[in-house]
Every structure is written in structure tokens, then in C-alpha cells.
């Protein structure tokens with residue numbers, strides 16, 4: 001029976017290491033883990049190590065046109081090739097309040 005096996009797993013890290021970074025990191029990795037996708041790796045090169053994007057209370061969004069409206073997002077970059085994986089915040093946070 002498979003348990004909590006973390007062997008052969010990559011990691012998603014926060015570059016800045018601020019409180020909000022860590023909170024968002026936990027939310028994103030928690031959701032990916034829940035979906036069994038955390039160790040899937042980069043869709044482009046397969047690298048397992050990622051860096052979540054953000055700085056203090058600033059984080060990526062998906063802009064609409066005109067850019068006064070946006071979707072909140074989570075993004076992580078592959079530490080090998082730099083491919084950026086972007087996730088809809090509403091789905092990652094699991095609260096469909098919109």
C-alpha cells in the first residue's frame with residue numbers, strides 16, 4: 001500500500017521566503033498534492049524542482065483587456081528551463097466566489 005513516499009520527488013520552493021510566499025506555496029503545493037500532481041514536474045522538460053513566483057504581497061495575475069481587471073493566479077517557474085506554469089487562483093484556493 002502506498003504511503004507518504006517522498007522519494008524521487010522534486011520540490012517547489014519560494015525564492016523570497018516571506019510569510020505570504022510560504023502561505024501561497026503551501027496552498028499551491030497542497031492543491032497539487034491533493035490532485036496527485038505535485039511530482040509530475042515541468043510540462044516542458046520534466047524537471048521536478050520549481051520556484052513559486054511572487055514577492056511579499058505581490059504575485060502574478062492573469063490580465064484581461066482592458067488590464068484593469070484580472071484573475072488572481074499562482075505561478076511557478078521550472079528551475080531548469082524556466083517554463084512558467086500558471087494556475088487560476090480561484091481553482092487552487094477552491095472558493096468559487098465569482
Ligand SMILES: [Zn+2]
Pocket residue numbers: 042043044045046047078079080081082083
Ligand atoms: Zn522545465
